[in-house]
Amino acid sequence: MQNSLQQTFGNIDIYLFDQLLKGRFDSCKTVLDAGCGGGRNLVYFLQNGYEVYGVDQSAEAVEEVKRLSAMLSPQNKLDNFSVAGVEDMPFANDVFDLVICSAVLHFAQNKQHFDSMVRSLWRVLKPGGYLFARLASDIGIENLVQNVGNGRYLLPDGSERFLVNEQMLLGYTSALNGLLYEPIKTTNVQNLRCMTTWCLQKQ
Incomplete structure (x- = not known):
């Protein structure tokens, strides 16, 4: 059973x-998948007839996801995958039914960079389409993080990340005229870091 699940879904975000x-x-x-890495979140989509695309800043990661695509979905075009930042993706407006951005947005260098990434994700999403994002937040650990400026914080786990809070995510949801298709949910990892799931539908 475990092997079957692994083969079907890979190491997918829960x-x-x-x-x-x-x-x-x-x-x-x-x-x-914007910031696709080696394609851990794409196994199911590649094996089930979706037209799959990905960008990542790492050329090595893009080569890895191309190999995965060729193995699992030979008909999926390899030039669907390219080296690019989330804020500067080589796609037209309104082209994707689903945009995944998992564990990427908290690498924003500052508030302006975060804004440009979010608006880029929204730009390429079709009306009616879904944005699935997971990113670090201070929700639940507000008193344990140290502000180092321009949206970035030092976390108890020793890492430095760009952090959001619920008010900020709701503000973007409203500004983008998006609809939450799932409540904002946050996982607290022993007060060391918090990861928040932000799910929007484009109206």
């Missing part, structure tokens, strides 16, 4: 898996 189980993305056809 909250993305939750959305698949709920059938949220059943009507989607085109999927972009």
